[in-house]
Amino acid sequence: MSKELSVAIVGATGMVGRELIRLLLQRRFPVKAFRLLASSRSVGKKLQVGDQEIEVQDTNNNSFAGADIAFFGATPEISQNLVPAAAKAGAVVIDDSPVWRMEPDVPLVVPEVNAADLEQHGGVIAIPNSSTTPIVLALWPVHQVNPIKRIIVDTYQPVSATGARAVGELTEQARAVLDGKNVTPHVYPHQIAFNLLPEIDVFMDNGYTKEEWKIVQETRKIMHEPDLLVSATCVRVPVFVGHSAALHVELSHPMPADEIRDILREAPGITVQDEPSISLYPQPWTAAGRDDIFVGRLRQDVSHPNGFAMWLVSDNLRKGAALNSIQIAEELIARNLI
Amino acid sequence: MSKELSVAIVGATGMVGRELIRLLLQRRFPVKAFRLLASSRSVGKKLQVGDQEIEVQDTNNNSFAGADIAFFGATPEISQNLVPAAAKAGAVVIDDSPVWRMEPDVPLVVPEVNAADLEQHGGVIAIPNSSTTPIVLALWPVHQVNPIKRIIVDTYQPVSATGARAVGELTEQARAVLDGKNVTPHVYPHQIAFNLLPEIDVFMDNGYTKEEWKIVQETRKIMHEPDLLVSATCVRVPVFVGHSAALHVELSHPMPADEIRDILREAPGITVQDEPSISLYPQPWTAAGRDDIFVGRLRQDVSHPNGFAMWLVSDNLRKGAALNSIQIAEELIARNLI
Numbered sequence: 001m002s003k004e005l006s007v008a009i010v011g012a013t014g015m016v017g018r019e020l021i022r023l024l025l026q027r028r029f030p031v032k033a034f035r036l037l038a039s040s041r042s043v044g045k046k047l048q049v050g051d052q053e054i055e056v057q058d059t060n061n062n063s064f065a066g067a068d069i070a071f072f073g074a075t076p077e078i079s080q081n082l083v084p085a086a087a088k089a090g091a092v093v094i095d096d097s098p099v100w101r102m103e104p105d106v107p108l109v110v111p112e113v114n115a116a117d118l119e120q121h122g123g124v125i126a127i128p129n130s131s132t133t134p135i136v137l138a139l140w141p142v143h144q145v146n147p148i149k150r151i152i153v154d155t156y157q158p159v160s161a162t163g164a165r166a167v168g169e170l171t172e173q174a175r176a177v178l179d180g181k182n183v184t185p186h187v188y189p190h191q192i193a194f195n196l197l198p199e200i201d202v203f204m205d206n207g208y209t210k211e212e213w214k215i216v217q218e219t220r221k222i223m224h225e226p227d228l229l230v231s232a233t234c235v236r237v238p239v240f241v242g243h244s245a246a247l248h249v250e251l252s253h254p255m256p257a258d259e260i261r262d263i264l265r266e267a268p269g270i271t272v273q274d275e276p277s278i279s280l281y282p283q284p285w286t287a288a289g290r291d292d293i294f295v296g297r298l299r300q301d302v303s304h305p306n307g308f309a310m311w312l313v314s315d316n317l318r319k320g321a322a323l324n325s326i327q328i329a330e331e332l333i334a335r336n337l338i
Numbered sequence: 339m340s341k342e343l344s345v346a347i348v349g350a351t352g353m354v355g356r357e358l359i360r361l362l363l364q365r366r367f368p369v370k371a372f373r374l375l376a377s378s379r380s381v382g383k384k385l386q387v388g389d390q391e392i393e394v395q396d397t398n399n400n401s402f403a404g405a406d407i408a409f410f411g412a413t414p415e416i417s418q419n420l421v422p423a424a425a426k427a428g429a430v431v432i433d434d435s436p437v438w439r440m441e442p443d444v445p446l447v448v449p450e451v452n453a454a455d456l457e458q459h460g461g462v463i464a465i466p467n468s469s470t471t472p473i474v475l476a477l478w479p480v481h482q483v484n485p486i487k488r489i490i491v492d493t494y495q496p497v498s499a500t501g502a503r504a505v506g507e508l509t510e511q512a513r514a515v516l517d518g519k520n521v522t523p524h525v526y527p528h529q530i531a532f533n534l535l536p537e538i539d540v541f542m543d544n545g546y547t548k549e550e551w552k553i554v555q556e557t558r559k560i561m562h563e564p565d566l567l568v569s570a571t572c573v574r575v576p577v578f579v580g581h582s583a584a585l586h587v588e589l590s591h592p593m594p595a596d597e598i599r600d601i602l603r604e605a606p607g608i609t610v611q612d613e614p615s616i617s618l619y620p621q622p623w624t625a626a627g628r629d630d631i632f633v634g635r636l637r638q639d640v641s642h643p644n645g646f647a648m649w650l651v652s653d654n655l656r657k658g659a660a661l662n663s664i665q666i667a668e669e670l671i672a673r674n675l676i
Binding site for chain 2: 150151152154156170171174175178189190191194195196197198199203206207208216229230231233235237238239240242244246248257276277279281282283284285286296297298299300301302303304307309311313
């Protein structure tokens, strides 16, 4: 990795943006220069990046001249409006928004699964939704030896996946409830403290939410299985960081849980935490700040001859967002695609 | 209901016991006299029951003489040790513990589903686990017109289902986390505040927890479907009251979600909350203190031709425990079985 790159980060002051900066430094990504971009509200703000202080600049069509790579970690609107400008300016875009994911010429990539799709990139690469990434990462190694027919997943999603304001909302509401005070929701339609909301993103005509539909469609695209059967119910839970999911999977033929566990132990990016006798299983509180995704509660599903069940937790800001984006950039360098 | 009954409540000072007292009064259950029983620790304590103050007595083999009915809402150990004594003393026992549920001669009853099983009672009646009751109650009316083949359920279970100490633990831990302090778990093996624990009850050799296995076995027994395919993952969430579950159900033949919604609207004990356009769906915070169970997010499951998906919430202390017990007692009176 001798080549150094000029790196633009869109949404630099947000939760994903800050994680991107932290991880680029930690992983010694070959950065020639950082360009920190955010909304006009944050312009002039200074962020500490290693031993430098860097001033945040406005994000517009002219923000990307000279950038080799642009990480988008802002809102869908910003990705919608500015990804084309960034790509036109010659930056390879790695976008963490739903806007471009399903475009046929935009690779949607989890490097451990489909890095080869990067070979076809045309300047814009998308990363999956933070709820999809750990699912495909955990299931891909099993799918290689025993093709998956159907996936049912119910999620337990944290407020940090919504953003910093939602983290503040959970904090304030929790304090209010503990003090016996009333709560007025702002970010979510209802109270989230000590409550559950089965609504993430907008509802579609078929009764699914877009969040649930992302899991269906993105899983199919990343795994190159356009007819894979997938269903999901997505639920917001009063957790700060760490995306969790209960999975019920149907394989092509029966497979003992031990064998699946062994496959996952050998797989990249996955840590198996599965020792019920000592209450060892994945938890969002302990997965936060970690790069790997965590799997446990692996067992044969008694409701299907070829079924297995599993519990899955990952840091939604890391592998769910910033880490996956950076791994894609590293892969682009390794494959000479940038 | 002219006959008045002498009512013993075992575990009267616990969360279920207090709910039993509250609901017996509220529903004007024909009580001749209350006998409040608890562990020796609570003996002599006085509880307000309507306009009377009643002293708590110790629970032992001699506690049940003269009682017509005994509600057990204490620990499995107490049910194990004292249910036979209560039955021998002539009280009809309604037990909220896992101990007697699967005994062939003990009816396991949700009145809206299998009240007729009470006809065979031999002095001991069990109520299901609070995670099973809403599932069978919600699915039974559908099963009548379109037999269910398979149920996959992932739960989101509150701390009050563990008891008052767990409610205290969540409260204290949440405060500590908000104040930036460390947390030491006592009731649960790990922190529950802002965290999730996929461990409820003990682990079995097949990798399921006993809580999950209760859903499998109890659902089959109540629905009289010994071969019904059922799988569950049970997860403790940082919620005080209100038991939630995501269900994926396979029917015998395809059925539009609208038709299922109409069936459930007509069914006893069920309120349909299903207006996505105004963010109306069941939530534990709003289900707490309510008698009905709440269903919503009803939709055809895209992963199965005969499938539907649903979100379900109920007050675990009401229909999940105290209310169901009292409804059984009311049914015994109506059927002249006591």
